[in-house]
Every structure is written in structure tokens, then in C-alpha cells.
Amino acid sequence: xxxxxxxxxxxxxxxxxxxxxxxxxxxxxxxxxxxxxxxxxxxxxxxxxxxxxxxxxxxx
Numbered sequence: 001x002x003x004x005x006x007x008x009x010x011x012x013x014x015x016x017x018x019x020x021x022x023x024x025x026x027x028x029x030x031x032x033x034x035x036x037x038x039x040x041x042x043x044x045x046x047x048x049x050x051x052x053x054x055x056x057x058x059x060x
Contacts, residue, residue, distance in 0.1 A: 003031070006027055006031060009026070009027065009030065030042070032053075033050075036053050036056065
């Protein structure tokens with residue numbers, strides 16, 4: 001994994017005993033969300049970015 005942010009998330013999920021397939025899926029969508037928003041850190045984003053992302057992929 002390239003991102004220290006995604007590595008940290010994966011480590012936390014392993015500690016909480018998430019299934020490997022679940023971790024893989026979550027990391028895929030988190031990375032997609034970050035790329036969709038021009039590589040901004042999720043801490044700097046809010047409701048509007050989430051809505052745009054979900055709308056783009058028709059997830060809402």
C-alpha cells in the first residue's frame with residue numbers, strides 16, 4: 001500500500017478483525033473517494049464531497 005493513511009486504516013481494521021475481503025473493498029472505495037476529490041485528505045472534505053461522489057457513482 002502506498003498511502004500511510006490507507007495503511008493506518010487497514011491496520012485498524014485488521015485489529016478489529018474485519019475480513020480481508022471487507023478491508024480490501026473499504027480501501028478500494030476510500031482510495032476512489034480520495035482520487036475523485038483530487039487527492040485531498042478526507043479530513044479536509046465534508047458532506048458536499050460525499051454527495052458528489054455518491055451521485056457520480058449513483059450510490060444514492
